[in-house]
Amino acid sequence: MPTITDDTLAAWTRRSLDAVEDLLRTTLDTPGDPFLTTVATHLLAAGGKRVRPTLVLLAARFGDPDRPEVVRAAAAVELMHVASLYHDDVMDEAATRRGVPSINAKWGNRVAILAGDYLVARAAELAAPLGAAAAEEQARMLTRLVTGQLRETVGAGPDADPERYYMSVIADKTAALFTLATRLGAHAAGAPAGHLEALGAYGEALGIAFQLADDVLDVTQPTARAGKPANADLRQGVATLPVLRALRVRGRGQGRLRNRPARLRRMLAGGPITDAGDLATVTRLLQRSPGLAEARTEVERYADRARRALLPLPASPARDALADMCDQLISRCDPAPPAQPA
Structure with missing residues (x-):
């Protein structure tokens, strides 16, 4: 979690992140299919800074941060982030992520892609009660994320400015999810x-x-x-x-x-x-x-x-x-x- 110097806010954020972790576990726990639970929680169990759910929570402080929708929004954003990592590791043929074997290295590309898709679907389920506006935010971010990944894979053409092209790629691949975190947090809190x-x-x-x-x-x-x-x-x-x-x-x-x-x-x-x-x-x-x-x-x-x-x-x-x-x-x-x- 990013450093927060205000003691009261830091304590509230830690409690809220604990609630997010609990929701992530219950959302991805599939008692009838232990393998699905394992692949879906593989990276979440490995840790991470939880930067994006923290952004959701801090953005929610500009409305009513104790609405139950806020924790749902934070969990949905984290699932979208982890799904993007599953897909990134397939594209990059990465062997490790967060100090553990990547899901594609452990179970193969097809499992990694399908597990990433599964996380996107569960994120959509979490965000659905937030309403149509939240669904639109989520869909817009997904469009940008996939567009950025595709543009990075194809590369800049001979007539494109390489730096301008690169900046557009990272805006879609990385910044879109940060934007979703802050906007969804504010929306969930009724800001x-x-x-x-x-x-x-x-x-x-x-x-x-x-x-x-x-x-x-x-x-x-x-x-x-x-x-x-x-x-x-x-x-x-x-x-x-x-x-x-x-x-x-x-x-x-x-x-x-x-x-x-x-x-x-x-x-x-x-x-x-x-x-x-x-x-x-x-x-x-x-x-x-x-x-x-x-x-x-x-x-x-x-x-x-x-x-x-x-x-x-x-x-x-x-x-x-x-x-x-x-x-x-x-x-x-x-x-x-x-x-x-x-």
């Missing part, structure tokens, strides 16, 4: 329409910042994240923003410094990089590239946009907690301090 719109704008910008921060960490701290293997993006041949910015930089200076973009371009031209030596070289070049600093700046820019989106909302511990999430994202991407001499 005013203006609050819902502000929270939706916040979720969209925060989701983009979240993905860009992940892109930076894949270069700067590739082994520090439990959810993904080291250098996941480079291994899959995904040109994230640090890579695109590094390749865009024209040679400056002299000697090896000037040749870095050209060398990177040659090494990345073949797509996925699996050789350990090549991975180490490309990572080192990216870490020294101005493109990495530019990607960090974009994290800050979108985090600031998310923070500004909160301004129409009334001052409260929940608004402070949402703003703090922006600061936490920026801090994650801060360069490591230089080592102190012994």
Whole structure:
């Protein structure tokens, strides 16, 4: 769970997340089919930060947060998130997720795809009592999610701007679910329409910042994240923003410094990089590239946009907690301090 400094709000959020966990367990428990229960709960049992259900709960604080619909909304969003991970791991041929074997590695692609579809269906059941507006929000997010995945798979055409294309992909693949979390939380709590719109704008910008921060960490701290293997993006041949910015930089200076973009371009031209030596070289070049600093700046820019989106909302511990999430994202991407001499 993201850090919440207000003690009362933090305690309420923990209790609410416990209720979400209970609902997830009861929703996915199928006594007559233990295998279905096992595959449906595989990643949920492995843990996770529960960022998206926390966003649902914090957004609900701008209405009546104790409505039973709020916990249903948070559980539905988490099921949608886990379903997307099942499908992502099939697309990426991932072997692990959250420190455990991925469902496709353990039971095969067909089981993983069907289990992901099952989670989407159960999420729809959870959200159904929230009404037609909630169903529309959920359907819109699904459309964006699938569109983003398809666009990433197909790739940018020869006439497309690679960076603009990439930003549109992550807006659909990642930010759409953040937007759903904040809007659905506000809707479930009966928040005013203006609050819902502000929270939706916040979720969209925060989701983009979240993905860009992940892109930076894949270069700067590739082994520090439990959810993904080291250098996941480079291994899959995904040109994230640090890579695109590094390749865009024209040679400056002299000697090896000037040749870095050209060398990177040659090494990345073949797509996925699996050789350990090549991975180490490309990572080192990216870490020294101005493109990495530019990607960090974009994290800050979108985090600031998310923070500004909160301004129409009334001052409260929940608004402070949402703003703090922006600061936490920026801090994650801060360069490591230089080592102190012994």
